[in-house]
Amino acid sequence: MTTTAQPPAEFAAAMEQHFIEGADDWRKVIVGLQDESRFADIYGTYAHLYTPEQLSALSAARDASDDPVERDRMRRLWFEAADAVAAADVVQAAQDLTNERLAWRVEFDGEERSVNALGAMIAAETDYDRREAIYELMCRADEEFAERDVELSARSQELRSAVFGLEGEVAIANARMGIDVAEFSRQVTEVADRTADAYAAQAATLFPELLGRDVQRPSRAHAAYVRSLHGWDDTYTRERMAEVCDRTVAELGFPLADIPTILPDLEDRPEKDPRACVIPVRVPEEVHLVVRPTGGITDYQAFLHEAGHALHFGLTSDQLPFEHRYVSPDNALTEIYSYVVERITHEPLWHVRHFGVSREQADRVVDEIRFVDASLFRRYGAKLAYELEFWADPRDPRNPERYRERLSAATLMDYPTSQFASDMDAGLYAADYLRAWRTSEQVIAWLRREHGEEWFCNGEAADFLRDLFVQGSLPSNEDVSRQIGSSPDDFEALVSHLVD
Numbered sequence: 442m443t444t445t446a447q448p449p450a451e452f453a454a455a456m457e458q459h460f461i462e463g464a465d466d467w468r469k470v471i472v473g474l475q476d477e478s479r480f481a482d483i484y485g486t487y488a489h490l491y492t493p494e495q496l497s498a499l500s501a502a503r504d505a506s507d508d509p510v511e512r513d514r515m516r517r518l519w520f521e522a523a524d525a526v527a528a529a530d531v532v533q534a535a536q537d538l539t540n541e542r543l544a545w546r547v548e549f550d551g552e553e554r555s556v557n558a559l560g561a562m563i564a565a566e567t568d569y570d571r572r573e574a575i576y577e578l579m580c581r582a583d584e585e586f587a588e589r590d591v592e593l594s595a596r597s598q599e600l601r602s603a604v605f606g607l608e609g610e611v612a613i614a615n616a617r618m619g620i621d622v623a624e625f626s627r628q629v630t631e632v633a634d635r636t637a638d639a640y641a642a643q644a645a646t647l648f649p650e651l652l653g654r655d656v657q658r659p660s661r662a663h664a665a666y667v668r669s670l671h672g673w674d675d676t677y678t679r680e681r682m683a684e685v686c687d688r689t690v691a692e693l694g695f696p697l698a699d700i701p702t703i704l705p706d707l708e709d710r711p712e713k714d715p716r717a718c719v720i721p722v723r724v725p726e727e728v729h730l731v732v733r734p735t736g737g738i739t740d741y742q743a744f745l746h747e748a749g750h751a752l753h754f755g756l757t758s759d760q761l762p763f764e765h766r767y768v769s770p771d772n773a774l775t776e777i778y779s780y781v782v783e784r785i786t787h788e789p790l791w792h793v794r795h796f797g798v799s800r801e802q803a804d805r806v807v808d809e810i811r812f813v814d815a816s817l818f819r820r821y822g823a824k825l826a827y828e829l830e831f832w833a834d835p836r837d838p839r840n841p842e843r844y845r846e847r848l849s850a851a852t853l854m855d856y857p858t859s860q861f862a863s864d865m866d867a868g869l870y871a872a873d874y875l876r877a878w879r880t881s882e883q884v885i886a887w888l889r890r891e892h893g894e895e896w897f898c899n900g901e902a903a904d905f906l907r908d909l910f911v912q913g914s915l916p917s918n919e920d921v922s923r924q925i926g927s928s929p930d931d932f933e934a935l936v937s938h939l940v941d
């Protein structure tokens with residue numbers, strides 16, 4: 442019998458090349474340098490790697506090893522290979538759908554606009570009614586693609602279940618993350634329930650205040666605008682963003698100018714995705730930090746969040762193998778680092794130090810920032826609960842209504858049904874964010890105990906963080922929790938963050 446399987450090290454080297462090409466293609470699309478993605482074409486040039494024989498060879502290598510680190514490496518390779526094997530029959534449809542969404546245009550204000558252009562506009566639009574009009578257009582795009590989104594999700598889940606030998610995306614996520622996602626979702630819902638009254642009380646005053654209108658339950662059209670806290674734009678100017686953020690990260694102990702592997706891209710291009718991100722094309726050598734400034738404090742937060750990821754990937758040891766440098770079972774670990782760095786904006790002292798505001802003003806802006814954070818936490822908690830239902834049957838006609846009900850009830854904003862299939866991230870990423878919400882609060886409480894109230898600007902947190910970054914993707918989110926003497930079942934630091 443002929444076999445197409447390669448030895449694990451050769452397979453890993455070839456897969457790394459595939460990932461590098463894929464990440465580079467994706468980066469060019471995200472930053473608006475390329476109007477179409479080619480991920481299916483790139484997949485085609487590597488498709489010969491992804492065979493059932495290769496999967497068998499990797500599981501045989503895993504079972505043959507007594508070394509737990511080696512077994513973990515083979516296990517990670519197997520999961521990545523299984524993703525790729527299962528993608529064969531849907532990757533072209535996924536690329537077509539992605540590119541049609543990128544090419545979608547609608548007229549607004551006499552100009553043709555893309556979904557990304559509308560997304561950037563809505564966050565900065567000061568007029569209430571115009572925000573609703575823009576949002577309606579964004580929802581129209583989602584409605585047009587919903588049926589195909591659902592079909593692709595359903596088909597992909599069927600194929601993946603067969604390749605993984607597991608029943609559905611949730612079972613695959615459980616195996617991959619090493620947690621029980623449904624149980625974790627119940628714990629998150631409990632935190633949301635415990636903090637619901639505090640959130641409702643804040644919402645009753647802050648929604649009308651931030652929107653300048655007596656509205657108790659604004660539509661989701663206003664979410665990005667609320668998040669931007671534009672009332673403070675004169676203080677948190679676009680012009681100072683890069684300089685202040687650079688200084689903030691340097692004071693934490695990581696001057697970006699000394700880390701040549703991190704490449705910031707802050708340009709405002711029309712087709713650039715308004716959602717900030719980090720794209721590690723080569724780890725640790727080439728890590729792109731991508732932010733599209735739309736004005737306001739949210740730009741600072743986006744930059745710092747992504748800087749946390751960039752420090753992680755850019756400072757990962759180049760001595761680690763591909764599986765512990767580039768591959769990760771999930772994103773819950775790296776999201777701890779992004780949250781910790783972003784959380785610096787929750788420190789009143791940071792505002793006093795960098796913006797010349799009084800302590801009283803700093804406390805006010807931090808109250809608003811924490812309200813926005815609580816709103817996002819509640820959104821992701823509801824999204825995870827909804828996504829567990831969605832994956833039970835993507836074609837279930839009750840899904841749009843479930844989405845609307847769960848998200849509206851949790852955030853006290855009125856969600857439409859139209860984004861039920863598009864407002865989802867692959868691989869139950871909502872769970873990764875929520876794991877990071879929990880563990881980052883544990884880490885910050887610990888850093889404050891160890892290094893004082895000025896942990897974020899006295900450089901003393903740097904050794905602890907650097908030791909973690911160097912290890913790449915080796916530890917799990919829950920390992921970090923245990924390392925500081927906490928526990929993955931301990932949500933108290935998060936609860937006090939949400940209600941204080």
Ligand SMILES: [Zn+2]
Pocket residue numbers: 746750776779
């Ligand atoms: Zn992130």
